Amino acid sequence: MTPERFEDLAEAWGGDIARWPDAERVAAALVMAARPDWAQAVLARAGDLDAVLDMFAPPAGAPALTAQIVASAPSPRARRWISWLLPAGMGAGLAAACAAGVLAGAHLQPASSTPATSEADALVTAVGDEDFGLLLGEDA
Amino acid sequence: MGDPDEELLSRVASGDPAAVRALVARKLPRLLSLAGRMLGDAQEAQDVAQDAFLRVWKQAPKWRPGAARFDTWLHRVALNLCYDRLRRRREVAVAEPPERADEGPGPERGLEAADTGRRVARALQALPERQREAVVLCHYQELGNIEAAAVMGVSVEALESLLGRGRRALRAALIDLKEGRDDS
Numbered sequence: 001m002t003p004e005r006f007e008d009l010a011e012a013w014g015g016d017i018a019r020w021p022d023a024e025r026v027a028a029a030l031v032m033a034a035r036p037d038w039a040q041a042v043l044a045r046a047g048d049l050d051a052v053l054d055m056f057a058p059p060a061g062a063p064a065l066t067a068q069i070v071a072s073a074p075s076p077r078a079r080r081w082i083s084w085l086l087p088a089g090m091g092a093g094l095a096a097a098c099a100a101g102v103l104a105g106a107h108l109q110p111a112s113s114t115p116a117t118s119e120a121d122a123l124v125t126a127v128g129d130e131d132f133g134l135l136l137g138e139d140a
Numbered sequence: 141m142g143d144p145d146e147e148l149l150s151r152v153a154s155g156d157p158a159a160v161r162a163l164v165a166r167k168l169p170r171l172l173s174l175a176g177r178m179l180g181d182a183q184e185a186q187d188v189a190q191d192a193f194l195r196v197w198k199q200a201p202k203w204r205p206g207a208a209r210f211d212t213w214l215h216r217v218a219l220n221l222c223y224d225r226l227r228r229r230r231e232v233a234v235a236e237p238p239e240r241a242d243e244g245p246g247p248e249r250g251l252e253a254a255d256t257g258r259r260v261a262r263a264l265q266a267l268p269e270r271q272r273e274a275v276v277l278c279h280y281q282e283l284g285n286i287e288a289a290a291v292m293g294v295s296v297e298a299l300e301s302l303l304g305r306g307r308r309a310l311r312a313a314l315i316d317l318k319e320g321r322d323d324s
Contacts, residue, residue, distance in 0.1 A: 012304040022284075059172050070164050
């Protein structure tokens with residue numbers, strides 16, 4: 001590893017070599033062994049920025065927020081009802097009823113009030129998580 | 141390496157209330173950290189966290205083990221929610237970063253620390269979005285290079301470039317804070 005590469009890594013990943021990419025750490029340790037004073041100075045400079053960045057604390061989660069989110073999960077009773085209903089042969093009827101409701105709603109809905117689809121919705125509904133797994137590559 | 145969240149997610153999918161509470165306890169701080177640093181606004185970060193969990197509840201029964209790491213998926217969903225909000229801000233032409241970039245001193249934090257936090261928040265908000273995303277994912281969320289690159293949909297080399305440029309800009313913006321620390 002060249003000294004320039006060592007500096008680039010410190011600039012990008014900070015002053016703690018444990019947080020550098022795995023593939024770079026052995027070579028970085030060799031640089032540190034060969035030029036300890038210089039390497040420590042580079043890491044200290046990067047570590048100073050790390051310490052300043054850490055002064056920006058994240059917002060704390062209030063207990064009320066936690067309770068709201070927990071309450072937003074579907075209730076076990078609703079899940080049991082659906083899992084009982086669908087194998088009983090009513091899934092197709094339920095789906096047809098829902099589709100009819102959606103169609104009726106679409107007819108009743110004024111065109112100007114249709115909300116724009118968000119990027120996040122697009123990811124979850126259009127891309128789908130199976131495809132998202134492929135999108136993410138081998139680590140996914 | 142297995143996904144450490146998979147078992148919990150499967151219990152959430154089966155409607156286990158204890159698993160729901162455990163997943164919220166595990167992921168809410170990370171979501172608030174991510175959205176808080178991306179948006180610089182505590183209230184908006186809370187809204188993003190709520191929206192992200194609604195997507196989790198919807199996705200849990202459909203989750204396919206091994207298809208993706210849940211934490212990676214959750215970061216991508218939360219980032220997209222953040223980008224939706226950043227785009228809406230641009231649309232209403234808000235030129236200045238929000239004033240609520242930091243919540244001010246907590247009981248254990250001094251005034252000086254809060255001031256520094258606000259300075260850092262403003263500097264982070266001033267970065268181009270992709271550089272900010274790289275800094276938030278790698279420095280604050282402590283994702284590894286491969287996972288952060290996957291979340292951002294870029295190569296590891298591109299991630300490192302964004303990270304390096306972002307940190308250089310932050311150093312330039314915050315140089316006096318570092319000097320202040322040396323003097324104290």
